[in-house]
Amino acid sequence: xxxxxxxxxxxxxxxxxxxxxxxxxxxxxxxxxxxxxxxxxxxxxxxxxxxxxxxxxxxxxxxxxxxxxxxxxxxxxxxxxxxxxxxxxxxxxxxxxxxxxxxx
Numbered sequence: 001x002x003x004x005x006x007x008x009x010x011x012x013x014x015x016x017x018x019x020x021x022x023x024x025x026x027x028x029x030x031x032x033x034x035x036x037x038x039x040x041x042x043x044x045x046x047x048x049x050x051x052x053x054x055x056x057x058x059x060x061x062x063x064x065x066x067x068x069x070x071x072x073x074x075x076x077x078x079x080x081x082x083x084x085x086x087x088x089x090x091x092x093x094x095x096x097x098x099x100x101x102x103x104x
Contacts, residue, residue: 016082
């Protein structure tokens with residue numbers, strides 16, 4: 001039997017879908033920012049200054065990774081299992097995606 005203070009499955013699915021849309025927009029914006037920085041770096045090929053694409057990728061990785069830990073861990077601690085797992089998986093995958101862009 002379920003505890004009375006646990007959120008319903010329908011509510012968890014709704015929150016998961018809303019957070020998924022927000023997460024995907026954040027990941028898309030991060031990828032766009034890294035891409036634009038890389039494009040701008042192609043015009044400045046002196047090699048003396050660290051590329052702004054690597055700096056943008058580093059900032060995006062911290063943002064996505066920190067967001068995954070804080071929101072996913074916080075939701076799991078509150079008993080919202082499905083949204084917490086969605087946050088950890090989606091934002092964690094976004095972190096891996098942005099890090100692969102920085103390496104490439």
